[in-house]
Amino acid sequence: MLARLTRELEALLGPGAVLARAEDLILYEYDGSVEKARPDVVVFPRSTEEVSRIVRLANRYNAPIVGRGAGTGLSGGALARSGGVMLVFARMDRILEVDYENLRAVVQPGVVNFDLTRAVEHAGLYYAPDPSSQKACTIGGNVSENAGGPHTLAYGVTTNHVTGLEVVLTDGEIVRVGGKSGDALGYDLTGLLVGSEGTLALVTEITVRLSRKPEAVKTLLAVFESVDDATETVVEITARAITPAACEMMDGWTLAAIEEYVHAGFPRDSGAVLLIEVEGIVEAVAAQAEAVTEVCRQHQAREVRVARDARESELLWKGRKNAFGAMGRLAPSNYVLDGVIPRSRLPQTLRHITALGRENGFRIGNIFHAGDGNLHPIILYDPRDAAEFERAVRTANEILRYCVELGGALTGEHGVGMEKNELMPLLFSEADLELMRRVRDAFNPAGRLNPGKVFPTGKGCGEVRMKAQAEGAPPL
């Protein structure tokens, strides 16, 4: 069966576009998460028509289908949980159109996020959603996860910048939804598809808004002796409704490790820092920077430093964006969580996370999008120690449970995938999930598109993850 499907795919796509040998497939059994699952065959379509034909062919074999961008996802979204055909969009990486007058770009899904900004920056433009992984992740992956980033605090996440899509439905039909203008005629299907984690359709073309670079930018680094002072500062910046373009927090312990690695000029002896950016017209930026500084000082900031120039600012951001990589120096592996809370609850939540870590024998780092209450606690663990991994998962789940108790959510940007699908009932009632399932079935009736994601399967999640572990899931 599989051999025949592979042969047919090879005939369809020509040489060099199909992988089916075990040693090749291994590369596609991971993404950025702690999960693992192997596809039966990996294909590299070059056009929408090819995607459509692959889907029709897979249907004849009742094979599961999963789309994949760069595989940087942190919730196992791009893993072939039930095997089947994986479509990697790496070769659909063209920017098809840039409309400078109307600030739109039309791109294929495999375009790397930062490459779009690079292509338009000569005209003073950029693509606003900026996940920390932006030099690797694809816009197709961003659309599927509704990715955020440091600067989405002021400018909105991926969904706020996507006006239209071309998609291939599960029966192979090619449909366009939305358009360039951004106003839906009919239900907002673009809004539904963005963030649907590849479970409703395969995205083959994306129309995005471009943004104009601000006239002035100030990057501030505020250094605090304690995490509490830093979180209280964020609470007050929010309550005073000073909306910076970005407001990131890094705790002192992880920051010291990052500094070892990136030499960005971060202090090595702080309790926590806030990396805050204000943008806009000169007059507004000056006032905002002053207001931010004042709040920081009121909360005992030891130092509030304004980056002198673009170089210094870039260095600080490089430090922030490479932070997760730097964590590799502290432990064999780390588990990056993603939860959201109301911003007014930041201080108590961080205290609670620290306490939970202590109870379970972990020191938990925190590098996160503080301005929008999007936490990324990082649990360091040794993947060879099954008991420790199990404890890490349990701790993670307790943290997420706490977020939900405070009125928060299970994931702010990394998605549910196969990481949190069993936790969905913490947030959603059976009626909520039933409706979402009905919507999925309206697009994906046979359930063969990215199966085993988003929705609870009924197994306990620790159980599922332990199984992956037993099969030898490697560290990140």
Add this chain to the structure above:
Amino acid sequence: MNAPGSSVLARLEAIAGAEHVLAQPGAREACAVDGVAPAAVVRPASPEQVAEVVRFAAAEKLAVVPVGGRSKLGIGGPPQRYDLALDLTRLDQIAHYDPGDLTLSVDAGMPLARLAEKLAAHGQFVPLGAPWFQSATVGGTIASGVDSPLRQFYGTARDFVIGAEFVTGAGALAKSGGRVVKNVTGYDLHKLLIGSLGTLAVLTRVNFRTFPLPALSRGFVAAFATAQGALELRRRIAASPLTPVTLEILSPECARLFAANRPGSLAAPLAAPGAWFHGEQWQVCAGFEGSEAVVARYARDLTRLAGEAGAAGVQIFDEDAQPPVWTRLREGLPLLLEASPAAAIFKLSLLPGQFAAVFEALRAAAERHALACALLARGCGAVYFALLPERNDAAALARLAAAAATIFEIAAAGGGHAALLFCPAALKRSVSVWGPPRAEFALLPRVKSAFDPAGILAPGRFAGGV
């Protein structure tokens, strides 16, 4: 259903209480959609009661239209069936408000104006500066999908609605999203409800992110002899570092309507409106906000840009003139509707780069069909084009129908699309208000049946005949 069985009324009364089931003609006609009045109006007191009513309706196959302030019931196709109006105005409380987090959860029946007052006490607002501000409810504004001049800066509802609670057509209480500003847990079903005209679910609660009220709010009007001049100014603003909160372009006819003080109009009377709106010229109106230094910069730069674009005159609103002028812009749609007994208002969604060609084509179409017209464009890409016949008679309807076909074509030729938002009910017999079918319409019934398997929610009112 013209004579509701007494058993139907009895069941509804058992759910909502006898005084909240209205079957007298006045109450029913007040909820009429395109001339079709429901057999009864039910006013539930809670989401649970809403769910009970919907479950009952689904079991009895009664068609239900949710209603709020009843200001925009005219939007959409004519109802295929209409038995019950589900009046949400008793659900009118703030369920949760965390000013420190800038998040809000509010019942669907809350009037926009009252919500604004409550948030203003905390120095905040929700950027729903939508028309019929005094009578419209939160739920009706979201479900009708009307935009506001504030979208220039704040975006549309899809950008600041962060979650919703609703009752599906099967009568299930469900929700999506949440109360936090960033969230990707589960499908964004609430996005589907925005602009869905109650055809998918009955909104009971909507969650928003809130925004700080600006320190100072000012405005600016520049007048131009030609549309080209006005569009040139729009282009220059878009290419500048300025980000005004509103940016509207008015045709001379539109400006003339805005300049008139009509008795009984929704818009507050304006002292010397002619000082702001000039019926002989195209006008660009921009609103801007911020500190003294920021508004001074805007005033200076906008004046300079207008001069470079060849403006015939420029005025800056002070704090006294700003509110009434702003009211006119916000209430643009009702003002256009008041201007004719058979007004037909199209909304075209396109990119601003197409404005010049589209404006010209639209006005030519109106002229060809001997119809008065007025045009109001939002700088970010929505164009409202009103055809304003003097009488509501067969001849006028025929001319409107012919013009409508042309206008849908103009929108498509401009790379966008159009919908006929408001028009005489009789026109809907010959014109599909959603324009010619689009490929994506084929997906709409699938979504509809996921939410409303029995097809009882506002059947027929939505695009694709849903």
